[in-house]
Structure formats: structure tokens, C-alpha cells
Amino acid sequence: MQKVYGNIQGIKASHIKQLQQLYEEQQPADRFITPEFAQTLAAISTTIHHPICCYINRRGQVIRIAVGTPNQTQIPEAELPRHSAERLSRIRCIATQFKSEPPDTAALVAMVSQHLDALVSLSVANNQVQEAFLVYLAPDLETPWIVSPPLSLADLTEQDFSDLITEWEKDIADAGGIISPQDNFSDQDRVLLVGVQTDNISAQRFEDGLIELVRLVDSAGGIVLDTMRQKRSHPHPQTVVGKGKIEEIKLAAQKVGANLIVFDRDISPSQARNLEKEIGLRVGDRTEVILDIFAQRARTQEGKLQVELAQLEYMLPRLRGRGQEMSRLGAGIGTRGPGETKLETERRTIQRRIAQLQQEVNQLQAHRARIRQQRQQQEVSVVALVGYTNAGKSTLLNILTNAEVYTADQLFATLDPTTRKVVITQPETQERRTILLTDTVGFIHELPPSLVDAFRATLEEVIEADVLLHLIDLSHPAWESHIASVQDILQEMSAIPEKDLIAFNKIDRVDSETLAQAQEKYPQAVFISATERLGLETLKQHLLQLIDEPVEAVAVTQNSY
Known part of the structure; x- marks a missing residue:
């Protein structure tokens, strides 16, 4: 029958x-x-x-x-x-x-x-x-x-x-x-975002996260067609959202012509499989979008190496059930990068590749350690630039050092660490001092653990620096949340420099009220505009003072955080 x-x-x-x-x-x-x-x-x-x-x-x-x-x-x-x-x-x-x-x-x-x-x-x-x-x-x-x-x-x-x-x-x-709705678009991924606000997330943090996810998808080359929201006490263990909301998502995706659903939180492999079965479309999460951006932006061999390791570690538990109709091979968010041709191979083969990559990252760590040791022998102080992604770190590096690091108004525009010399003249003695300024990968709220682990060789540039220069985009509405996110990531590292300086960037784009609020809350910070070259000399002098200041004194007087 x-x-x-x-x-x-x-x-x-x-x-x-x-x-x-x-x-x-x-x-x-x-x-x-x-x-x-x-x-x-x-x-x-x-x-x-x-x-x-x-x-x-x-x-x-x-x-x-x-x-x-x-x-x-x-x-x-x-x-x-x-x-x-x-x-x-x-x-x-x-x-x-x-x-x-x-x-x-x-x-x-x-x-x-x-x-x-x-x-x-x-x-x-x-x-x-x-x-x-x-x-x-x-x-x-x-x-x-x-x-x-x-x-x-x-x-x-x-x-x-x-x-x-x-x-x-x-x-x-x-x-x-x-x-059809999808006929209005090119080959770019057409994305429907889904946000789930749980009891432990404030309304403002939730909305800020969705706005950031829109920028992440845009940076990955996708087009956000619509955003759906659901408020729950906690995510559904099998499908993140409830059954009724799944039907709404399916209908909305059909109406706008979406070919990819992206959630604003990490979802488990089983949740992704259940959702794809119910909706009939690819389902991804925030981490997958970030990994895809990293895959596109990695330029150096070491950057590609670290991205491949992060991708494989993320995708390994998600290989089960990827049939022909749900194949991850091809073009689009979550399918690019050095590891894309390995995603459908046998699990054991991928595990061997991960072990090999981890060994290569260890070798990279050792190589970077030797370079840092040479710097220390030359007694040149190192300042590590840290901050939320798109805070303007690469732009500041370019202006201070005449470097030509790629910059763009995108999240994670640059991945690979760059170290350049900065020559600073002391006004009293006219003595010329040289320091090294290292641009590091941008941070983001809840930076995926697989990336933190894979980029440990790069992030050690932060640990081994003499001074941290924490750059903040004051023009961003969520700048206070960005500060907290960077602090959280830094605290998870084994050891960070005891000397640090906060610099608020893009002051030319903020109103006087926001500027006054930041000055009151962070009186020891420096306020600059890298693109307009405002406050850069003050920044240099503050860095010199901090480098020359004894660690004991810093520990007593430091209250920047």
C-alpha cells in the first residue's frame, strides 16, 4: 500500500x-x-x-x-x-x-x-x-x-x-x-536570526547581542532578512525554542526566502540536528558565524592553522546525521575555511588531523616564545593592544607606527598579530624611546572556547607584554558591556601584565554627555580619536610613564578597572 x-x-x-x-x-x-x-x-x-x-x-x-x-x-x-x-x-x-x-x-x-x-x-x-x-x-x-x-x-x-x-x-x-523572495538576492546566505532571551539575560544585553549578531552575519558575507525573538526561562533542551515557535520560524523563513537560520547563542549538535529536521533548512549558531569570519580573514599560515583547528574541534561532534540533503560542503556561512573539505570525512581521520594541528600550534607557541625572549634580551618594552572587536586597534597601530595593517569597519577585520616599533620623544629630555606595539585579535562577548584554545599561541602575546593598552570604542552604545567582556576574557588567562591603560577611542563621534560619563567613571583613562589624531601624544606619554613606573607602585595606585 x-x-x-x-x-x-x-x-x-x-x-x-x-x-x-x-x-x-x-x-x-x-x-x-x-x-x-x-x-x-x-x-x-x-x-x-x-x-x-x-x-x-x-x-x-x-x-x-x-x-x-x-x-x-x-x-x-x-x-x-x-x-x-x-x-x-x-x-x-x-x-x-x-x-x-x-x-x-x-x-x-x-x-x-x-x-x-x-x-x-x-x-x-x-x-x-x-x-x-x-x-x-x-x-x-x-x-x-x-x-x-x-x-x-x-x-x-x-x-x-x-x-x-x-x-x-x-x-x-x-x-x-x-x-520568489530568494530571487531578490545574490548567492549570499539569506539569514533569519532567532534570539532567545532567558531569565539570566537582561533586556538590554539581549538586544545588544542581536544587534551584534546582525553585524557578525554581515561581516561573514550574509544578509539578515528578519529577526525573531522568544522569551523563555531556559532554552528547550531538544530544540532551544518551543514547538510553536519552530512553526513560526519555518513560516517566516519561507516568507522572506531564508536559507539559513542562525541562533544568538551556542546550540548543541543534537539541538541543531533536531531543528534542521523540523525546519528543513541549515541551522547555525553565533559561534559558527564567528568561525566563518575567522576562516575568511586568516591571511598568514599560522592564522589559517589556528582557524582550521578551531573549526574542526567545533564541527567534530556535529558530523553525525549530515546527509546529502544537509551537506555542509559548498559555499556559505559555516562552510568555508581550510577545514571545509574534511567535515564529511571519517571521525578518526579528523581526530588525527586535530592532533596534528595541536602539535603544530604547540610548535608555533615555542617559536613565538623564542621571539619574545629575543625582545626581552634587547630590553625593549612591549605594549599589547587589546579590546573588543572593531574598537579601532589596527587603525591606532597604523597611525602610531606607519604600518599598513588591513582595517575595515567590520568585526574581526584583522586576526593575525602584528608587532611594530613606536618611537616616543620625552618632552623634558628630548630623549627618543622605542617601544613595541602588538596588535592582537579582537575580543567579543563570550568568545568561543574553541577559538580561545586554538589562538593560545597568539593570545600569549598579551600574557608576555609589559603593558596592556585596552582600547574602547566610546561611540558604541554598549561600550560598558564591551569593557566587561574584555575583562572576563583577560581574567580567564593564566597571567596578564599588572600594568594597564584604558584608552577611549572615537571621541569625535560621541556627545558631551557620554564623554563626561566615561571621564567621571575612568579618571585615569586617556581619550583619543585615532582617525582624527586627537590625544595621541598624550597617549604616548602615558604609556612611557606606565612603562617606567615600578610594578609595586602600579599595584598600589591602579584603579582603572
Whole structure:
């Protein structure tokens, strides 16, 4: 017997058999449906208390019977006949519903995504069809469908389907085809963001995180189409969000033409698999987006090495269940980088590669340690630039040292550490002093542990420096939160320099109230604008004073944090 699709849990075997028998009902090629078949659908649907969808090809053959709504019972793309924007799929859907109103948006969006010939919605009650709604695609409207007024079953079954479908396809071809939402975009990932606010996250922190995630996706080369939110006491253990919200996400993704769902938090491999199964699209998280940015930005061999290690460690537990339809190979967020060709290989092979990469990172650590030892023998002080991503560290390095480090108004524009000399003239003695300024990878709230571990060779530049210069983008609305995030990451390191200086950057972009607030809270900080070259001489002199100051004195007087 033919398979009955959809949610058949709890339906009696006798009713399943009735549904299977529908496959044997041949419909006329020039009619949407016969009155007798419509009444049969109504009777079964009323009996089982579930909507039914019957998919029929143009030869009148029933090719799919499913329990559920048109949105819940969509035919997978791989199983649909080949069609183009100018042509329909040669399949119509006859659906029952228990309300006397036009089909909902979810059903209409499902119709568009499958390019169905038509959607016939039968309103049923008491084993009978009460009225029907006919929906067909119309390419010249803002919403690409037309819904008929309520029709009687007699009016519906008397209409000539073959003449209508010829007329509709001609209109579609003349208009240049059906415009699906995804047709408005290039090959970039089309992303729907999902934010989950739990009890331990403040409303402001939650909204700041979503704004940052938009920038992360943009930096990764994706396009954010829409953002959905849900407030829960804690994430759902299997799917992060509730079942109702999953249906909303699925519908929203179809409406806007998204091909990737990104959550604002880390999700487990099993949660990702469950969500992909329910939604039918790739599902990623914040860490995956950050890893993708790192994969794109790594330029040096050591940077690529560290990114590959982080990617493989992240993806290893997520390999299970990546079938052909959910393959991670290809283009797009979460699929790029040195490790992309290894993601579908055997787990043991990947584990061996991880072990090899970790050994290479250890060698890199030793190499950097030797370089630092040489610097120490030359008795040249080292200042490590740290700060939240996009605070302006590379721009400051370029201006102070005449370097040519890549800069852009993007998150994680530069990854690879760069060390350059800075010559400072002391005003009293006119003595020229040389220090080394090292630009480090930008920090971010909840920096993924896999990245922290993989970049330990790079982050040791911070540990071994004589002074930390913590740069803050004062023009960012969440600058105070950024300070806290950088502090959290620094405190997780084994040891950091006891001397530090806070420098607030981009003061040319802030109002006097924000500037006064920061000056009151951080009286020992320096206020600069790297691009406008404001306060740079003051910054240099403060760095010299801090370098020359005994550690004991710093420990007593330091109150910058």
C-alpha cells in the first residue's frame, strides 16, 4: 500500500487504510476535483479530526496523501517535478480545513515555495464540504497569489482546470515568472536570526547581542532578512525554542526566502540536528558565524592553522546525521575555511588531523616564545593592544607606527598579530624611546572556547607584554558591556601584565554627555580619536610613564578597572 505522509500518530489503522485507498481515485484532467472525491476527503478529515492534503498531478493521479496543513505537508524540493520561475510544478493541492475562511499565510507561502498549480481549500464540517476557496499564483502582485471568494462545491467542480492552468501559465510567462523572495538576492546566505532571551539575560544585553549578531552575519558575507525573538526561562533542551515557535520560524523563513537560520547563542549538535529536521533548512549558531569570519580573514599560515583547528574541534561532534540533503560542503556561512573539505570525512581521520594541528600550534607557541625572549634580551618594552572587536586597534597601530595593517569597519577585520616599533620623544629630555606595539585579535562577548584554545599561541602575546593598552570604542552604545567582556576574557588567562591603560577611542563621534560619563567613571583613562589624531601624544606619554613606573607602585595606585 502507498505511504500516508504527515502526522499519523494516534490515527487508527482502519482510517490509515481509508487514506491509502485515496491513491486509487483517478480525477479528471480537466477538473480540479470531483464532488464525490471532495466529500470523501471531508468525511475522513472530520472522522480523524485532522486536516488532510491530497496532491494531484495534471493527469489526475493522486501522488501524495498527507495528514496536516499545506505548510506541514509540503513536498520536498527533491521530489517535486522540475520547474522554473515561468512554469508551475504541475501539481495541485486539495486541502481540508475546519474553518470557514481563506487559507492562512502559512498555506499560501507553502504554495508559492512549491510553485503549485493551485491550492483548493475545502472548509468541512459534519462530514460535508461547506464551501471552498481557490488559490492560484499571480506574478504581478505584491503577494504572488490570488484567493477567490467563497465558492460552493458545485461551482468549484464545474470549472475547467485545463483552460485555467493554460491561462495562468501564460500570464506568469508574460510577466517574467514568479518572483520568489530568494530571487531578490545574490548567492549570499539569506539569514533569519532567532534570539532567545532567558531569565539570566537582561533586556538590554539581549538586544545588544542581536544587534551584534546582525553585524557578525554581515561581516561573514550574509544578509539578515528578519529577526525573531522568544522569551523563555531556559532554552528547550531538544530544540532551544518551543514547538510553536519552530512553526513560526519555518513560516517566516519561507516568507522572506531564508536559507539559513542562525541562533544568538551556542546550540548543541543534537539541538541543531533536531531543528534542521523540523525546519528543513541549515541551522547555525553565533559561534559558527564567528568561525566563518575567522576562516575568511586568516591571511598568514599560522592564522589559517589556528582557524582550521578551531573549526574542526567545533564541527567534530556535529558530523553525525549530515546527509546529502544537509551537506555542509559548498559555499556559505559555516562552510568555508581550510577545514571545509574534511567535515564529511571519517571521525578518526579528523581526530588525527586535530592532533596534528595541536602539535603544530604547540610548535608555533615555542617559536613565538623564542621571539619574545629575543625582545626581552634587547630590553625593549612591549605594549599589547587589546579590546573588543572593531574598537579601532589596527587603525591606532597604523597611525602610531606607519604600518599598513588591513582595517575595515567590520568585526574581526584583522586576526593575525602584528608587532611594530613606536618611537616616543620625552618632552623634558628630548630623549627618543622605542617601544613595541602588538596588535592582537579582537575580543567579543563570550568568545568561543574553541577559538580561545586554538589562538593560545597568539593570545600569549598579551600574557608576555609589559603593558596592556585596552582600547574602547566610546561611540558604541554598549561600550560598558564591551569593557566587561574584555575583562572576563583577560581574567580567564593564566597571567596578564599588572600594568594597564584604558584608552577611549572615537571621541569625535560621541556627545558631551557620554564623554563626561566615561571621564567621571575612568579618571585615569586617556581619550583619543585615532582617525582624527586627537590625544595621541598624550597617549604616548602615558604609556612611557606606565612603562617606567615600578610594578609595586602600579599595584598600589591602579584603579582603572
